[in-house]
Amino acid sequence: MINRDRQWQSHMEMAQIGATPAGGVCRLALSDEDRESRALFVRWAEEAGCTVRVDRVGNIFARRPGTEKELPPVMTGSHLDTQPLGGRFDGAYGVLAGLEVVRSLNDSDTQTRAPIDVVVWTDEEGCRFTSKTMGSMVFTGMVSEEMVCEVLDPDGKSFGDELKRIGYAGSEPCGGYPIKAYFEAHIEQGPLLEQAGIPVGAVVGAQGQRCFIITVTGEEGHAGTLPMDQRRDSFLGAARMTDAINRVAFEFDPVPVATVAHVQVRPNSRNTIAGETKFTIDSRHPDADTLAALEEKMLDACRDIAEDMKLDIAIDRTSVAPPVSFDITLIDSIRNAAKELGIQYMDMFSAAGHDACKLAEIAPTAMIFVPCEKGISHNELENATPEDLAAGTKVLFEVILQAANS
Ligand code: HGY
Ligand code: MN
Numbered sequence: 001m002i003n004r005d006r007q008w009q010s011h012m013e014m015a016q017i018g019a020t021p022a023g024g025v026c027r028l029a030l031s032d033e034d035r036e037s038r039a040l041f042v043r044w045a046e047e048a049g050c051t052v053r054v055d056r057v058g059n060i061f062a063r064r065p066g067t068e069k070e071l072p073p074v075m076t077g078s079h080l081d082t083q084p085l086g087g088r089f090d091g092a093y094g095v096l097a098g099l100e101v102v103r104s105l106n107d108s109d110t111q112t113r114a115p116i117d118v119v120v121w122t123d124e125e126g127c128r129f130t131s132k133t134m135g136s137m138v139f140t141g142m143v144s145e146e147m148v149c150e151v152l153d154p155d156g157k158s159f160g161d162e163l164k165r166i167g168y169a170g171s172e173p174c175g176g177y178p179i180k181a182y183f184e185a186h187i188e189q190g191p192l193l194e195q196a197g198i199p200v201g202a203v204v205g206a207q208g209q210r211c212f213i214i215t216v217t218g219e220e221g222h223a224g225t226l227p228m229d230q231r232r233d234s235f236l237g238a239a240r241m242t243d244a245i246n247r248v249a250f251e252f253d254p255v256p257v258a259t260v261a262h263v264q265v266r267p268n269s270r271n272t273i274a275g276e277t278k279f280t281i282d283s284r285h286p287d288a289d290t291l292a293a294l295e296e297k298m299l300d301a302c303r304d305i306a307e308d309m310k311l312d313i314a315i316d317r318t319s320v321a322p323p324v325s326f327d328i329t330l331i332d333s334i335r336n337a338a339k340e341l342g343i344q345y346m347d348m349f350s351a352a353g354h355d356a357c358k359l360a361e362i363a364p365t366a367m368i369f370v371p372c373e374k375g376i377s378h379n380e381l382e383n384a385t386p387e388d389l390a391a392g393t394k395v396l397f398e399v400i401l402q403a404a405n406s
């Protein structure tokens, strides 16, 4: 059975890598901290008897063999990279829950027919390079390995070079083989489970997402000498656009989410008018048509502001992810496992994006959520209880066992 304290201990040890003073974690994708967290996972997985493979974009697969070698694996996992001011559980929970399942199977000497792969996906967060879920997108054939390896971080370092630098440019081809089932355990990152006092969410799907980089170009000028009415201030334009994006979102019912949170200003000097401002938009909604309508209204508003202010605007749509429905058979197996274990559960939707949303394209997929304190995530204060983490892992254990033996 699941060992609550062992799982918690592993979490606390993992959380020391990239620990921030306020109790959070900073492990940006392909950083030294990412390397260190990967190495710890690999050590633990090997100690648990797993064979570790790394693919060409750095996804790590720790395999516990099945009795029938040729059966497709049951896969579970998540990510170890974090936001710059991230928490201890976003991502790490899914990886360590998978590891705890393997350790528990070992404790009771339980064999499964199909192999079990615990996976660490590369760069789920997408805050260092351009796009989220890089590793799982290559694995599922949505983007090419070459494209991902060429992507640059803000310092001009490429994904491919950084992957080599940290020693995780593996030799295995990315994906291309069948997967029996993919389960991902994750903290909810929202308040619903905690408010309901329920420890497990059976996740039925995830909302869609569209992301953009907007480049606004004006003209540099002297902050002291250029009269206000003669300026083409790209940052002022971006600020007005940000406000308009927020206003447009409130025109929909239910209100979608739209976020501007990464801004790069050139030359970023306090006494030069900003010649160029780049900013990101992250927009999400469970309904595909609403998401498309939101895009049109937001971008029209930005174009109108640019025209009014005599600024140039370039719009790059960096990702489009449709709303996802998870596999009904696997969702049912999560509900049933919770019932049989006497653990309360509720059906819910994921408001965040996950590697599971990509895996759903190629394999039967479902997610298990557990509560996090006050729903706080992407924040150093992110917290969860050992009991809730263990409850989700108990359900994970049952559904993996069932999928691997059916
Ligand atoms: O942004 C997301 O939804 C994910 O947590 N990276
Ligand atoms: Mn996550």
Ligand code: MN
Pocket (backbone or CB within 6 Å): 083, 090, 125, 378
């Ligand atoms: Mn995250």
